[in-house]
């Protein structure tokens with residue numbers, strides 16, 4: 072498997088920068104799919120309905136995107152059956168040719184991070200056999216515990232040509248509480264970005280981009296533009312487009328390099344739930360939303 076950065080560059084050249092966010096919110100599912108039969112545990116039944124919906128989303132959006140981000144929270148909410156469904160969907164997405172980001176925002180002391188990293192990226196070697204577990208192409212991680220705690224993720228990614236996206240400037244309204252605190256004359260997030268660029272540097276490949284990227288919200292276009300300008304070798308994972316208020320125009324101006332690479336832009340609710348649960352034409356709504364997002368993000 073080639074370097075993550077190059078596989079991502081190839082995907083963005085082919086499909087544009089849209090990343091489909093698979094966040095299966097039960098209350099947003101089409102009403103027809105929110106049905107239960109009389110037997111079987113409810114969480115299991117709900118997981119099967121989510122499975123059916125997500126499979127359809129993957130098919131409908133595939134022409135417009137090559138990257139899918141699984142938001143672990145919504146699958147965890149469904150318990151073990153939901154986790155099983157997530158694993159099956161990840162395998163299906165891989166067979167369909169998607170690049171897979173697992174948004175689980177991991178971060179812990181190094182000895183524990185090693186287990187998280189094996190589960191997400193390398194697989195686990197047991198009895199001489201390496202078993203893939205989640206088998207993601209990239210994982211989101213939280214930098215708060217420091218460099219030693221991130222190293223197991225970076226090492227795992229290096230070993231198997233995978234990627235890591237480090238939270239730098241998140242999209243939520245309260246992000247500044249800690250991330251904007253001034254330390255040594257500049258905001259904390261800019262120190263994090265500098266460290267991410269340092270970890271990324273040895274991985275930079277032909278596209279001029281590397282395997283250790285940064286999460287930078289579309290809802291803070293000034294900081295997004297500043298990160299883009301300061302760190303041309305970083306892939307940016309940009310959430311906050313659509314449902315959280317980030318616009319395609321602001322993103323186009325702030326997030327990309329001159330060659331059109333450098334950022335992937337996540338849309339979860341905007342692309343996956345652009346319909347009312349009682350709208351019978353929900354499939355067409357998803358297809359239209361994905362097509363429009365692809366078009367407006369590339370400015371075509």
Ligand SMILES: O=c1ccn([C@@H]2O[C@H](COP(=O)(O)O)[C@@H](O)[C@H]2O)c(=O)[nH]1
Pocket residue numbers: 092094142174240241242243286287288310311312313314315337338339340341
């Ligand atoms: O700063 C961040 C980091 C991650 N997210 C995640 O992205 C999606 C956004 O969903 P939308 O429905 O498009 O708003 C979701 O999975 C978040 O957990 C983020 O929003 N901001």
